Every structure is written in structure tokens, then in C-alpha cells.
Amino acid sequence: MEMFRNKKNVALLLDPDKVNEEALPGILKSARKAGTDFIMVGGSLTFRSVENVIDLIRSNCSIPVVLFPGNLLQLSRKADLILLLSLISGRNPELLIGNHVIAAPYLKDVKEKLIPVGYILIGCGSKTSVEYISQTEAIPSDKTDIVVATAIAGEMLGLRMIYLEAGSGAGNPVPAEIIKAVRKEITVPLAVGGGIRTSEEAREIYEAGADLIILGNGCEKDLRLLNEACKLRDDLISK
Ligand code: 1GP
16 A cells, blocks of 8 residues: 555545536546546446446546445446445445455456455534445544544454545535544554545645545536645645
8 A cells, every 4th residue: 555655645536427528538637737646436326337437537547547436336347446445434234244245256356456445434514425325324523532443443454544534525524633543543544535625624634644635526616626635745745
């Protein structure tokens, strides 16, 4: 996971259902110019084929594509990297082992692309799609101790990245105190996403210790956020 730790990274998350084929080349061009590290693809529920979106991205740019599968139907071996998510904040056995068993025969030949991730939902406002679809409860944002213990458990289980998720379109991003507390206790890379809408929020999240920030809705509204986040990353790396 050298690519994530000790270097700040920016990922642009594309929701397959919102990808507009005419606008995509322009968005990817801006993403490349800004220095975006990864394009992530996936969502809790998609009407459109994720694989088709990966093909479209590939035909327009060479930024590594990271699959962020919301469910088994979104699996594709075409991505450069695949997040093998374990929803460790929840107690849904399908999202802790059931889906992994079903996916294993399909993924066994691309093990080098897999990043086993401890995916932790934090309640940061109203109920998000990921909570409803996963049928799990997010950890309340004032229960820092539970988040920290969950992240430590994830690392102890051998997961190679912890992803603190407020949920797409969350009212607020994951609080900086939680990120700081988790950062202190784990050594694997820390990804943070959900509800990041301003560069101030991005800065706070980086400074709290995130190695990777994931931007979705905020960039759909205004791509300047992506530029600003990449600039921030560059400033922090050169410090
Ligand atoms: C969701 O963390 C991502 O899984 C991105 O969320 O769309 O709120 O930026 P936003």
C-alpha cells in the first residue's frame, strides 16, 4: 500500500448513473490536468453497467481506475485496483464474508489488484443510501471510541486500508477528531470520503491524517473542488 501511505492522494468518485458520455471527456481532461491520483467507480445502487463506465474512462484517460463496488453486480476485473470491502462497522454477515465467498472464484486471478479494505460507516447527518442498502447501522459520529476500536480490529484482521465513510451526499464529512483518533491507532493507509464539499474541509481532513480523500458530489457540482484538493495535496507533500 506504499502508493497511499505517507503521500496525500485525491480520488474522484464517478457515480455510473450520473456519467454523461458527452461531458465525461472534459471532466477527465480536467481531472488529469489537476493531477487526480485515482478515478473511483461504483455506488450503492447503479442502473448502469460499471464495466461500461470503466471502458469509457479508459478510452479517455490513463488515470488508474479503482473499483468501489457497491454490490456483487458491480464487480469487474477491468479496473486497475479493486477495493475488496468488508463493512466492519456493520453486522451484516453477507458484507463481512458472504459476498467475498461468492466473489472469490471471479477475483482469484486478479489478486494483485485487490485492496482489502475495512469500510466503516459514520453517521454524519441523515440516513444515507449505503446504510439503507447495506441494512447496517452507521457508528454515531460522537462514538469516537467505537470507530477507533473498529479500525484497530480491521487492521488486526489483516485489512490493508481503513475507509471512513460519511456516505455519498452526507450532510457533513467525517469529523476531524475521529480521523485524528483513528490515525493515531492504525498504521495502514486511511481513506476518508462522503460529504466533502469545500477545500477547507479537504484541508482539515488531510491535516487530521487522511492519506486518501474521495470526492464525489462536491465535484459533480463544481470541478474546482478537485483542483483545489490536488493543489492542497501538492502543498502538503512538498512541506
Ligand atoms: C461516497 O465517499 C464517497 O462513497 C463520496 O461521497 O459523493 O458525498 O462526495 P460524496
